[in-house]
Amino acid sequence: MKANCWMAPNRVAVEDVPEPRILNPRDAVVRVTSSAICGSDLHLLDGFIPTMKRGDVLGHEFMGEIVELGQGVRDGLRVGDRVVVAFPIACGDCISCQRGLYSVCENSNPNAPMAELAMGHTPAGIFGYSHMMGGYAGGQAEYVRVPYADVGALKIEDDLADEQVLFLSDVLPTGYMAAELCDIKPGDTVAVWGAGPVGQFAAASAYLLGAGSVIVIDRFPYRLRLARDRVGAETINYEETDVLDTLREMTAGRGPDACVDAVGMESHHASAALHAYDRTKQAVKSETDRPHALREAILSCRNGGTVSAIGAYGGFIDKFPMGSFMNRSLTMRSGQAHVQRYMRPLLERIRKGEIDPSFIITHTLRLEDAPQGYDTFKNKQDDCLKVVLKP
Amino acid sequence: MGARSVTDALGIERATQDRGSAGLARLLGWFSLGLGVTALAAGPRASRLAGVDDSRIAPVVLRTAGIRELGHAATLLVPRRPGLGAWTRVAGDVLDLAATGQALRHRCGERQRRLTYVMAALAGITAVDLYVSVRATRRRRGMTGTGRAYGSVTVNRTPEQAYGFWHDFENLPRFMYHLQSVRMTGDRRSQWIAKAPAGRSVRWEAEVIEDRPNQLIRWRSVDGARVPNSGVVRFTPVAGGKGTEVRVELEYAPPGRVLGALVARAFGEHPQQQVRDDLRRFKQVIETGEIARSDGTPDGTSSASQLNQRPARPLATQSA
Numbered sequence: 001m002k003a004n005c006w007m008a009p010n011r012v013a014v015e016d017v018p019e020p021r022i023l024n025p026r027d028a029v030v031r032v033t034s035s036a037i038c039g040s041d042l043h044l045l046d047g048f049i050p051t052m053k054r055g056d057v058l059g060h061e062f063m064g065e066i067v068e069l070g071q072g073v074r075d076g077l078r079v080g081d082r083v084v085v086a087f088p089i090a091c092g093d094c095i096s097c098q099r100g101l102y103s104v105c106e107n108s109n110p111n112a113p114m115a116e117l118a119m120g121h122t123p124a125g126i127f128g129y130s131h132m133m134g135g136y137a138g139g140q141a142e143y144v145r146v147p148y149a150d151v152g153a154l155k156i157e158d159d160l161a162d163e164q165v166l167f168l169s170d171v172l173p174t175g176y177m178a179a180e181l182c183d184i185k186p187g188d189t190v191a192v193w194g195a196g197p198v199g200q201f202a203a204a205s206a207y208l209l210g211a212g213s214v215i216v217i218d219r220f221p222y223r224l225r226l227a228r229d230r231v232g233a234e235t236i237n238y239e240e241t242d243v244l245d246t247l248r249e250m251t252a253g254r255g256p257d258a259c260v261d262a263v264g265m266e267s268h269h270a271s272a273a274l275h276a277y278d279r280t281k282q283a284v285k286s287e288t289d290r291p292h293a294l295r296e297a298i299l300s301c302r303n304g305g306t307v308s309a310i311g312a313y314g315g316f317i318d319k320f321p322m323g324s325f326m327n328r329s330l331t332m333r334s335g336q337a338h339v340q341r342y343m344r345p346l347l348e349r350i351r352k353g354e355i356d357p358s359f360i361i362t363h364t365l366r367l368e369d370a371p372q373g374y375d376t377f378k379n380k381q382d383d384c385l386k387v388v389l390k391p
Numbered sequence: 392m393g394a395r396s397v398t399d400a401l402g403i404e405r406a407t408q409d410r411g412s413a414g415l416a417r418l419l420g421w422f423s424l425g426l427g428v429t430a431l432a433a434g435p436r437a438s439r440l441a442g443v444d445d446s447r448i449a450p451v452v453l454r455t456a457g458i459r460e461l462g463h464a465a466t467l468l469v470p471r472r473p474g475l476g477a478w479t480r481v482a483g484d485v486l487d488l489a490a491t492g493q494a495l496r497h498r499c500g501e502r503q504r505r506l507t508y509v510m511a512a513l514a515g516i517t518a519v520d521l522y523v524s525v526r527a528t529r530r531r532r533g534m535t536g537t538g539r540a541y542g543s544v545t546v547n548r549t550p551e552q553a554y555g556f557w558h559d560f561e562n563l564p565r566f567m568y569h570l571q572s573v574r575m576t577g578d579r580r581s582q583w584i585a586k587a588p589a590g591r592s593v594r595w596e597a598e599v600i601e602d603r604p605n606q607l608i609r610w611r612s613v614d615g616a617r618v619p620n621s622g623v624v625r626f627t628p629v630a631g632g633k634g635t636e637v638r639v640e641l642e643y644a645p646p647g648r649v650l651g652a653l654v655a656r657a658f659g660e661h662p663q664q665q666v667r668d669d670l671r672r673f674k675q676v677i678e679t680g681e682i683a684r685s686d687g688t689p690d691g692t693s694s695a696s697q698l699n700q701r702p703a704r705p706l707a708t709q710s711a
Contacts, residue, residue, distance in 0.1 A: 003704065005702075005704065017704045017705060018704070018705045018706060018707045019705060020686075020705035021705065021706070023684045023689065024681040024682070024683075024684055025680065025681055026679070026680070026681060051700075053687070053700055053701075053702045053703065054702065055702030055703075055704055056687075056702050056703040056704065057686075057703055057704045057705075072680060072681070091675075091678065091679040091683075092679075093547065093678040093679045094547050094674075094678050094679075095545075095547045095633055095634055098547065106674070106678075107674065107675045107678055107679050107683055108683055109683065110682075110683040110684060110685050110687075110688040110691055110692045110696075111685070111687065111688055111692070111696075111697060111700075112671060112692060113668075113692070113694050113697050114697045125683070125685060128703065131687045131700045131703065134683075134685045134687070134688075135685040135686060135687020135688050135700055135701070135703045136685040136686060136687070136703055137685075137686040137703045137704050137705055138703070145686075145705065147683070147684075147685075148679070
């Protein structure tokens with residue numbers, strides 16, 4: 001079958017690889033009908049996530065049809081079912097899963113010793129997201145093996161289009177969780193750094209959860225336009241104005257009640273010098289992640305407010321403004337999305353027409369053209385926001 | 392004895408690394424470096440001091456010894472196996488003693504006196520080298536073949552369930568990869584077969600010697616086993632009903648020569664790591680019913696597989 005593989009930093013290629021098989025009783029094999037390129041896939045492309053290996057199949061946002069089922073799958077799934085698959089691989093049986101913390105499943109990472117070296121304890125395995133995260137083949141392929149299918153695969157019974165439900169696999173629940181972590185009280189002001197798919201969904205979810213105003217910060221006019229037109233947010237282009245000053249101005253000096261970092265480890269800074277500083281440190285590996293957005297989110301947040309860090313980080317950051325964070329009684333909450341927890345309620349909202357996540361799609365390509373999709377997405381060409389791949 | 396041990400808060404004896412011998416070896420490395428540089432840079436003066444300035448071949452011997460000392464320094468300072476470096480020094484010492492003895496036979500008076508001092512100093516150095524070598528080598532052997540291994544894990548099961556699963560020893564090979572099979576042969580007796588190198592196997596008979604339901608199981612191999620070993624597993628409920636802490640200790644005959652090595656291999660190259668891997672898989676099996684497998688690690692969690700990853704793409708053939 002064809003699959004999009006990581007070959008080296010800045011190089012992916014569609015290769016012929018063997019088709020997946022059932023390895024465990026609770027596995028399913030899914031014939032992929034749609035997959036997507038995630039912003040966090042760009043961290044892999046750029047080579048900032050360690051423990052990638054030449055030939056790894058990428059992709060953690062996908063859906064399709066079950067073509068094979070292990071004998072131990074518990075939950076009424078059948079061959080032929082149309083399913084969306086959650087990106088964290090979770091067993092459903094450990095204490096973390098039973099607390100709803102699926103992305104820190106205690107059993108799904110067979111490479112837990114590797115993750116423990118880097119992170120102290122291991123998070124869940126993730127499809128197509130490095131060997132430290134399990135070494136699982138991803139879904140930018142014709143077929144994919146889904147472990148613990150009874151926990152990770154959500155059956156779609158309606159005639160909703162792929163485009164409407166595909167993002168239940170990651171970016172919609174991730175954006176929703178980012179807003180939920182903000183602990184929004186009615187009328188709150190929420191600022192969101194990053195107007196990519198997660199940022200757009202976080203802003204939309206903040207409104208759903210009762211925010212009075214939402215401010216989205218980015219540097220690409222087409223993304224900010226979408227946040228204004230489709231989400232109804234106010235926007236700041238950080239290349240044109242000083243973010244801290246503008247947010248102080250907009251909130252009469254208080255700062256936003258909650259700040260979402262939907263950017264993560266490869267953020268940019270309006271000042272070329274400051275950007276070069278972190279870019280250099282990252283290049284010589286004296287820090288693995290560039291945290292401009294996170295720093296700014298912390299400094300901007302009102303006293304006693306909440307910082308929701310949802311953008312992906314892989315390792316270590318420098319110049320964390322701990323003094324501001326500590327002295328001003330901030331709270332930071334974080335985590336890879338516990339997708340399995342949000343899939344059903346969000347599907348319900350989609351079904352009712354409260355959300356139509358398909359508005360973020362700007363490009364639909366054939367799987368064979370995945371490398372071109374990565375390139376367009378990475379370089380923000382052609383107003384690219386989300387690339388969907390069709391095998 | 393190279394391997395020291397400490398007893399932790401749980402009363403479990405744990406081997407610690409012997410940092411002393413590594414430090415001594417490094418010191419010897421610097422000493423070698425100094426000697427080598429001196430012999431090469433100040434040869435004539437060294438010859439006079441040692442009482443061999445009358446010899447034509449002495450400068451050559453001295454220069455050779457100098458180069459050799461630099462080699463010792465390299466093996467002692469650069470790689471992570473100071474034991475080997477120390478043994479090369481012992482070999483060098485023997486050469487030096489022989490050469491000095493040879494020189495002593497043909498000299499008298501002041502020169503003979505100086506050479507005697509050299510001989511005495513060499514003997515002292517040899518003793519130190521020998522001590523460090525033996526200690527450093529023992530440490531290495533202790534690390535791979537310590538007679539104890541321990542591990543712990545928290546599982547989302549009641550003590551009754553965890554105890555029940557473990558009490559049926561026939562379940563153990565499902566998560567203990569070094570075991571080929573365990574067969575219950577009686578109420579308290581069982582026959583264990585472990586994999587050994589080169590497709591061979593080691594088998595022994597074991598009996599339960601202490602059995603406290605839902606709390607503890609202690610077993611040991613019966614007399615006459617080729618591989619004397621014992622183990623204990625304890626089950627403690629986590630406060631608030633959040634699962635069970637499972638703690639395992641294994642003990643086996645300390646490795647001697649050939650048999651000892653075989654025993655060590657039967658328990659895995661690194662028993663400590665292996666117990667931890669076993670317990671991760673125990674948790675997976677008792678909680679989810681299966682062992683987590685990925686394309687990069689198709690055989691399931693093991694420390695050894697961490698460095699030896701397949702690419703994360705489907706296997707061409709079904710894994711065994």
